[in-house]
Amino acid sequence: MDSRAWAARLAERFSELKQRSGRSYDVLAKRSGISRSVLHRYCSGAAVPTEFGFAERFAKVCGADRDELIELHRMWVHASGDTSAEPAPEPVVHAQFDVPRVVEDFTGRETELKRLLSALPGESAPLGGLVISALDGMGGIGKTTLAVLAAHRMRERFPDGHLFIDLHAHTEGQEPLSAGAALDRLLRAVGTPGEAIPEDIDERAGAWRAAMAGRRALVVLDNAIDSAQVRPLLPGSPTCFVLITSRRRLLDLEGVRTLTLDVLTPDEAAALFATVAAVPDGASVREAVRLCGYLPLAIRIAAARLRSRPSWTVEHLVRRLGNEHRRLAELQVGDRSVAATFSLSYKLLTAEQQWMFQLLGLAPGDDIDVLRAAALARVPDTVAEDLLESLVDAHLLQQPAPGRYQFHDLVRAYAADRAREEIPAAEREQALRRMFEFCVQGTVRAERLFNPNRLPLALPEPKEDAGPYPFSTPEEALEWCEAERVNLVASARTAAEENLHPYSWQLAWSLGGYLYLRSHWSDSIAVYEAALAATWRSGDRLAQSRMNYALGIVWRQLGRFDESIAAYDLALAVQRGEGMAAEEAMTLVGLADACAGLGRLDEAIECNRRALEAFRAEGHPWGEALALLGLGDATLARGELTEASAYLNQAILLAHALQDVYAQGRAGGRLTEVLLRQGNPAEAVERGRGFLALLEEVGDPWETANVLFHLGQAYAALGDTEAARRHLRGAEEIFGELGDETTRTVRESLLALGKAPPPPRGCAGAREFMNDSPFH
Numbered sequence: 001m002d003s004r005a006w007a008a009r010l011a012e013r014f015s016e017l018k019q020r021s022g023r024s025y026d027v028l029a030k031r032s033g034i035s036r037s038v039l040h041r042y043c044s045g046a047a048v049p050t051e052f053g054f055a056e057r058f059a060k061v062c063g064a065d066r067d068e069l070i071e072l073h074r075m076w077v078h079a080s081g082d083t084s085a086e087p088a089p090e091p092v093v094h095a096q097f098d099v100p101r102v103v104e105d106f107t108g109r110e111t112e113l114k115r116l117l118s119a120l121p122g123e124s125a126p127l128g129g130l131v132i133s134a135l136d137g138m139g140g141i142g143k144t145t146l147a148v149l150a151a152h153r154m155r156e157r158f159p160d161g162h163l164f165i166d167l168h169a170h171t172e173g174q175e176p177l178s179a180g181a182a183l184d185r186l187l188r189a190v191g192t193p194g195e196a197i198p199e200d201i202d203e204r205a206g207a208w209r210a211a212m213a214g215r216r217a218l219v220v221l222d223n224a225i226d227s228a229q230v231r232p233l234l235p236g237s238p239t240c241f242v243l244i245t246s247r248r249r250l251l252d253l254e255g256v257r258t259l260t261l262d263v264l265t266p267d268e269a270a271a272l273f274a275t276v277a278a279v280p281d282g283a284s285v286r287e288a289v290r291l292c293g294y295l296p297l298a299i300r301i302a303a304a305r306l307r308s309r310p311s312w313t314v315e316h317l318v319r320r321l322g323n324e325h326r327r328l329a330e331l332q333v334g335d336r337s338v339a340a341t342f343s344l345s346y347k348l349l350t351a352e353q354q355w356m357f358q359l360l361g362l363a364p365g366d367d368i369d370v371l372r373a374a375a376l377a378r379v380p381d382t383v384a385e386d387l388l389e390s391l392v393d394a395h396l397l398q399q400p401a402p403g404r405y406q407f408h409d410l411v412r413a414y415a416a417d418r419a420r421e422e423i424p425a426a427e428r429e430q431a432l433r434r435m436f437e438f439c440v441q442g443t444v445r446a447e448r449l450f451n452p453n454r455l456p457l458a459l460p461e462p463k464e465d466a467g468p469y470p471f472s473t474p475e476e477a478l479e480w481c482e483a484e485r486v487n488l489v490a491s492a493r494t495a496a497e498e499n500l501h502p503y504s505w506q507l508a509w510s511l512g513g514y515l516y517l518r519s520h521w522s523d524s525i526a527v528y529e530a531a532l533a534a535t536w537r538s539g540d541r542l543a544q545s546r547m548n549y550a551l552g553i554v555w556r557q558l559g560r561f562d563e564s565i566a567a568y569d570l571a572l573a574v575q576r577g578e579g580m581a582a583e584e585a586m587t588l589v590g591l592a593d594a595c596a597g598l599g600r601l602d603e604a605i606e607c608n609r610r611a612l613e614a615f616r617a618e619g620h621p622w623g624e625a626l627a628l629l630g631l632g633d634a635t636l637a638r639g640e641l642t643e644a645s646a647y648l649n650q651a652i653l654l655a656h657a658l659q660d661v662y663a664q665g666r667a668g669g670r671l672t673e674v675l676l677r678q679g680n681p682a683e684a685v686e687r688g689r690g691f692l693a694l695l696e697e698v699g700d701p702w703e704t705a706n707v708l709f710h711l712g713q714a715y716a717a718l719g720d721t722e723a724a725r726r727h728l729r730g731a732e733e734i735f736g737e738l739g740d741e742t743t744r745t746v747r748e749s750l751l752a753l754g755k756a757p758p759p760p761r762g763c764a765g766a767r768e769f770m771n772d773s774p775f776h
Helices: 003-021 027-031 036-043 054-060 066-079 108-119 143-153 179-189 203-213 227-233 266-277 284-292 294-307 314-321 338-346 352-358 370-377 383-394 407-423 425-450 474-497 501-517 520-537 541-557 561-578 581-597 601-618 623-637 639-656 660-679 681-698 701-718 721-738 742-753 763-772
Strands: 131-136 162-166 216-226 241-246 256-260 398-401 402-404
Touching: 003 027, 003 036, 003 054, 003 066, 027 036, 036 054, 054 066, 054 203, 108 256, 131 143, 131 383, 143 162, 143 216, 143 241, 143 639, 162 721, 179 203, 179 227, 179 474, 203 370, 216 227, 266 284, 266 294, 266 474, 266 561, 284 294, 294 314, 294 338, 314 383, 314 541, 338 407, 352 370, 352 383, 352 407, 370 383, 370 425, 383 402, 425 501, 474 501, 474 520, 501 520, 501 541, 520 541, 541 581, 561 581, 581 601, 581 623, 623 639, 623 660, 639 660, 660 681, 681 701, 701 721, 721 742
Parallel strands: 131 241, 131 256, 162 216, 216 241
Antiparallel strands: 398 402
16 A cells, blocks of 8 residues: 555544544544644544654544554554654553652742642643743752652643653762763653664754654753753653753743742741751741751751751750851751752852852852942952852852842852862952952942031042942932941951951941931941951051040940940040040030030030130031030030020031031021920921921931921920821831830820910910920
8 A cells, every 4th residue: 555545544543543532623632732623634634643643642542552552653654654664663652750759848839839830731721832941049949859749749730751850960979961861861761762762962852852742741850050951852742841950040941931949938947847857846946947048958957967866956956057157067967968069059160250259258248239249359340240140040149139149148158168268368358458448438438428528537538440339429328328238337347357457447437427327326336346446456546546436426326425425535535645636626526415415514515615616726617516516405405595596506507508418407406496495486397397308308317306306396385286296206206216215205295295285375475385384
């Protein structure tokens, strides 16, 4: 018979199988993955399947047995005219299921599992192209574990087999599997004899696609190194589903749906630890998983160690993990190690990527941007960004926001280890110096924008070629300081620890204005005390005096006036001995404020008067304004309202001439209180609102709350209860956030607001009301 006669017999056999199945074309099309019109053409003889896989799939759905499939293959060979293919190997009938077992204590990942399963088209949906899902994430995140679970959940959807192959991208002691070797294993797994596997890689890939044509099979390509390794292994049939795991983002793989795995949630991490260690959940378990960075591999290792040591408690394990220099050493058991897992990713980096990775391990703080990384590595910004992005793609670095990069805590520890072991000490110091220089230059530039009148000290002048820095206005400078605050504070402390004391005190001082403005007192104490300790070790007395002065300011703001006075006295001892007149005057202003806090108002006034004389002699109008403000404060506290008003108005005029919005706002806040106590609530409201706008523009929370408080009192004196309540609540909220004791006074005023009688008309009446009311 010729091929036409065989085609007719094949069509007749197709029709018999369809009739025997009792199913419609629609049902058979859905189950076989072949369109209704194509099946009709096969059964009518209008077309012969181009590949036997389609005929085999259709026959299986119709219930054909092994002998019938062999006979059908013989017919198809003759009908298609491919007589050279005989004798054909028997088609694979038995499905292959070689996916590893599901981990018994698997916990969490329900959301991610649902996303994976949702990638599958519905059973009744028409088939489109091949569905490819890729799981990526850092080493130890649980990609393979999740892929295995998903494969088992999909078993009913893919009755023709589940194929699993480890491509060994990150396997200790093994090279990544080549695409040709992987194809050889896959073809043998589906029953292709070794002698029938082509040598040519393209022909081998074609044979693999032909073998999978029409099959409903799941293929798991685990531990892939890149898209080039994976691409030849993809079946061509839309009836297949491919699930890939990789530590790299396979962004250049066409048609892939990616799912990046993050660390476990705290609840998932605690549940995993409790299950593996066989202990109840609790605060210590939560702390243990936090120290493990919520990384599944680290949690499993830590929990397994705990379970294997009956004498240990969770608290004991937490203490061991709490030593950050030993944490990675604690996270290893048997042949499993967190550090070894990271090492496999690290070894695949280029030399340039490894260099950047090591340097990032030196960088203090929570995260880093391109500019600081470029300074650290002494490379152009574009090069730094490319290297950072490549580390993100390798899942050795995270990107929480555009332009910001950070380590997972355990990866940071590994990077620090690599830096200590692979970068010579002298080079490490030079890298830190470059970064600290960048930070000092940035903070000096920033403060000169938002606090241009601060007394100049022996700080490095901004360099023309430094930066670039992402700010050019006072507002942008403040935003930059806020974005970098944690990193700058950490840099100042690290500079002190590394005995690079000039950077430590310079960074502390230039950052101090911003920390004061935003009331970051704990950060201020941290940087000033660290820098002070460093200056004592180095014997730099001038820097010691500046750090003592700065600490005096913080203790004063926190109401610790005795400590403030002690710090100021230490600063004055050096300043007087070295003839530092302007700095001595600044310290006297601070000392006056601390004395006023203790009720020693005569001393406060005397210190401010001496400071005022010194500033005028030195030609420092900004310092003069501060001394006048201090005199206004002290005379206000003594109830000398006329004198206070005069001093404060002079301070406001000087600050206005200097375009110092902050000093205007501070003095104006005090003047608002003076006007209120003088019985002029209307003027207090009129002027106080303007001063409030200045302080809100600058962003000083304490001074803003203080003006809100006095405005609330003024509105209450005028009988505007609603405005009074609104301003008092604003003050209460800010003082409360700052933990300031004034919060209690504001709350008492709010409680008394509804009880106060309406004020009498006229200024005299308003003065009488203020003297008698609880708002005085």
